[in-house]
Amino acid sequence: MINLNQTAKNSPLYRLDGRSKLIGILAIFILAIVFSHPFYVLALLVIVMLVWWIARLPFQIIVDILKVFFVIALIILLVQVFFYPGKINLVRLSDPIKFIGFNGYLTLDGIGFGIAMVLRLFVIMVSAPLLVMTTPLPDLMVALVKLKVPYRFAFIMTTALSLLPSIQSRSNLIQQAQLCRGVTDFDSGKLWDRLRGTAGLLVPLILGSFRDSQTLDVAMSSRAFGAPGRRTFLIESHFSLLDDLVLGLSALLLIGGVTLRLLGLGIL
Amino acid sequence: MESNDVIQCARLSHTYPNGVQALLNIDLTIQRGEYVAFVGQNGSGKTTLVKHFNGLLKPTEGTVIVDGFETKPLKVSALSCRVGYVFQNPDDMLFCSSVAEEIAYGPKMLGQPPEKIQQVVEHVLAELGLEELCEMHPFALSLGDRQRVAVACALSLNPEIFVFDEPTTGQDYFGGESIMHLIDQLHAAGKTVIFITHDMPLVAEHARRVIVMNQGQIALDGPPQEVFQHSVLLRSLSLRSPQVTRLAQNLGLSKRTILSVKEMREWLENEYLPAPQAARGIVH
Numbered sequence: 001m002i003n004l005n006q007t008a009k010n011s012p013l014y015r016l017d018g019r020s021k022l023i024g025i026l027a028i029f030i031l032a033i034v035f036s037h038p039f040y041v042l043a044l045l046v047i048v049m050l051v052w053w054i055a056r057l058p059f060q061i062i063v064d065i066l067k068v069f070f071v072i073a074l075i076i077l078l079v080q081v082f083f084y085p086g087k088i089n090l091v092r093l094s095d096p097i098k099f100i101g102f103n104g105y106l107t108l109d110g111i112g113f114g115i116a117m118v119l120r121l122f123v124i125m126v127s128a129p130l131l132v133m134t135t136p137l138p139d140l141m142v143a144l145v146k147l148k149v150p151y152r153f154a155f156i157m158t159t160a161l162s163l164l165p166s167i168q169s170r171s172n173l174i175q176q177a178q179l180c181r182g183v184t185d186f187d188s189g190k191l192w193d194r195l196r197g198t199a200g201l202l203v204p205l206i207l208g209s210f211r212d213s214q215t216l217d218v219a220m221s222s223r224a225f226g227a228p229g230r231r232t233f234l235i236e237s238h239f240s241l242l243d244d245l246v247l248g249l250s251a252l253l254l255i256g257g258v259t260l261r262l263l264g265l266g267i268l
Numbered sequence: 269m270e271s272n273d274v275i276q277c278a279r280l281s282h283t284y285p286n287g288v289q290a291l292l293n294i295d296l297t298i299q300r301g302e303y304v305a306f307v308g309q310n311g312s313g314k315t316t317l318v319k320h321f322n323g324l325l326k327p328t329e330g331t332v333i334v335d336g337f338e339t340k341p342l343k344v345s346a347l348s349c350r351v352g353y354v355f356q357n358p359d360d361m362l363f364c365s366s367v368a369e370e371i372a373y374g375p376k377m378l379g380q381p382p383e384k385i386q387q388v389v390e391h392v393l394a395e396l397g398l399e400e401l402c403e404m405h406p407f408a409l410s411l412g413d414r415q416r417v418a419v420a421c422a423l424s425l426n427p428e429i430f431v432f433d434e435p436t437t438g439q440d441y442f443g444g445e446s447i448m449h450l451i452d453q454l455h456a457a458g459k460t461v462i463f464i465t466h467d468m469p470l471v472a473e474h475a476r477r478v479i480v481m482n483q484g485q486i487a488l489d490g491p492p493q494e495v496f497q498h499s500v501l502l503r504s505l506s507l508r509s510p511q512v513t514r515l516a517q518n519l520g521l522s523k524r525t526i527l528s529v530k531e532m533r534e535w536l537e538n539e540y541l542p543a544p545q546a547a548r549g550i551v552h
Contacts, residue, residue, distance in 0.1 A: 170360075176324050177361040179344035180353040181421055182377035200373075203363035207407065211359075 013055045013134035018143025020243040020250075025131045027250040031257040032123045038112050040266040041119040047253070048127055055130055065125050073118045080114030081106065109268050116268070137162050142235050151231070159216070167209060174204045271336060274300045274429055274460050275321055279330035282316055282484075290316040292484040293330070298462065300428070303455045305471040305492075306464045308481035309506045314464045317481065318431050321462070322351035335428060349378065352422030356434040358414040362406040367398055367417050370406055371424045378425070392420045396450065412443035419450060430454055432463040436470060448474055469510040472496065472527035480505065493525040 013021065028048060035041050052059065082093075086107025096104040135143070137158045144154035178200040220226075239247075260266050275298040282291040290313045298304055306314040319325040320332045323339040323346075332339045335350045355361055364370045371392050375385045393399045396416055401409060406417050415435065422430060432451060436444035444467075452474060455461045465471060471478055471492060478495040480488035482505050488495050496502070496509035499517060508514070509525075516526035522539075526532045 173355070174360045176319075176344075177353075177355050179324065180322060180348055180355075181361065182345050182348050182374040182425060200363050204360055208359060 011055045011057060011134045013051075013130065015240075015242065016134075016246060017237050017239055017243045018135050018139045019147055019237065020239070020246045021131045021135060022140075022143050022147060024246050024250040025127050027254040028127045029124055030254060032120045032127075034257055034261045035120075035266040036113060036116050036268050037266050038116040038119060040260075041116050041123060045119055045123050045126075048123055048130075051130055052126070055134060057129065057133055061129055061133075062126055065122075065129075069122060069125060073122070076117050076121065077114040080117050081110045084110035084113045086110040086113075113268055132161060138235055139237065142233055142237050145233070146237060152226075155225075163212075166212075167205070170208055171201065171205055174201050174208075177204075272299050273297050274335055276333040277317075277320065277330065278333075280317075280320065280327050280332060281329040282313075282320070282325060283328045290484050291320075294484075294486060296479070296486065296489075298460065300460055301455075301458055302460055302462075303474065303476040304460075304462045305475035305478050306462065306481060307466065307468070307471060307478060307507060308487075312481040312505075313484040314481050315433060316484075318353075318433065318462060318464060321429065321431055322353050323347045324353070345377070348374065348427070349425050350427050351429045351431060352425060352427035353431045354415075354418050354422050354433065354435065356437055358411070358418035359407075361418050361421060362414060365405055366403050367406055367409075367420070368393070368402040370417055371420050374421060374425045388424050388426075392423050395423065396420050410443075412439055412446060415439070415443075415447055416450065419447075423454075427459075429460040429462065432461070434464055434466070436465065436467060444470070468496075468508060469512075469528070472510045472513065480507065492527055496525050496527065 028044065031044055032041065035044065052062070083102055084107065085103065086105070086109035088108040089103075089105035090108055090111075091106040092104060093106055094102075094104050096102060131140070140161075141154045141158040144157065145151055178197060181200075183197045183200060257266070275296070277294050277296040280291055280294040280296075281289070283289045294317060296317075306318060308314050316325060320327060320339065321334060323334075323342050323344045326340050334347060337347075337350075339347060362370055364373055368389050371389045372385050375388050380388070389402075393402050396419065398413075398416060398420060401413060401417075406414055409417065430451070435447050435451065439447060448470065451461055451463065463475075475492055478488070478490065478492050479486055480495060480502070487505060488498060488501065496513050499509055499514065502509060509517075510527065512529050512532050513526055516522055516532060516535075522535055526535060
């Protein structure tokens, strides 16, 4: 399981201001959406991999992401391959099915778009740890607030991230409790048994999370959350030369990408 | 002939995937019908050790044999009929829409026939005095009753051994008493009972054997009278014997260890104050 709350203090990205990392990641996200040609998205993926290498984060995390992502990627690929209204027909599969937009052919642009969609999603998935794993959560919250994200939203976002390990450990505990009650396995066995096992996991997990959120609400209110007036911050963030460099590169990449797109490049 | 040893740990060590060594070379035997309390600081390895008894954790070195079966190749579900495990928080176990369904869940998972399941549910409801609550939603019950339902879930598989992880935590005095009374009944019925607690008076009052854990090893093992004599060692392990035991020790009242107020009173009446009856006579 990926622990996104483990901050990699030895990473060069750790020294960057949270704002520059947020802006850099945002630039990657925008470019991933802007391009729909698989080669362009692949180039973006290469850039992200290069940043991973510079960030010195363990590549095992990418393998873990791939394991989770594989089935989703396969579904996306199949849906796009069959339902993208392509023009270069390769193989005839059936008669056209108009109400779902399928022209009856396997198309080259359909395959290309499917691959681009999978790569796009993968770029977004592997970019997120570059921010989350190299930025302590309080720094991330300060960065969000300084970028004029409403404080409540920033708080919700960082709290959700900080709760991930406790939800994970609760989930493990509930799985153990259900195993003690005769559940044979959560990952194998008949589909019906697995569904029954999943109910035993999800109901206590969701109810427990609701209870925790109520407790958190009381704890926050009793510590002046939402008090009127302007709040102060313990952590102050400052831009360094390295931040300027990252911001400059991000801007260059973004402007270059958007210009290419406006020139009609990078799309199918 | 059936062996009397229900749990045997030989050179048991456990290291978690993050590298934390939680248990180190544990040799331990628990016999059928014993009533054992595990005590120790947080992180001393109590829960890690007892989770080996039903296969929730597997030894990284050494062996654990439960009722004649080595746990390593067995699934938890296979051991659930031999070892019932009741978690500290009953809410981690409960999810069905009625108490009766909760009790029926385990036998259903093990593929028992409907008639047998019905019998088990009725028997367990009667055994734990839960008949009136059988149609209620578990989450509508008090914490004490939810804990009883969790015990009922374990009992529905009719295990020989019961493991309770801090059974009285979060309960008020009477809730705790009620759960301990239930555990005493299981022990009286011949079951092997193992519980983890930080509550020393509870240990003194109920357990027949105390195992003190420290840094993944067994620091002390014996009857409460013997274990609570080691007050200096216990203190060094951030543990304290019950107040009445320390009072008797500090006053030098008795060479044997006093475990409860009742024992203290009996001892005072019988040995230290030789004429309590006469004193009472004057009052009357």
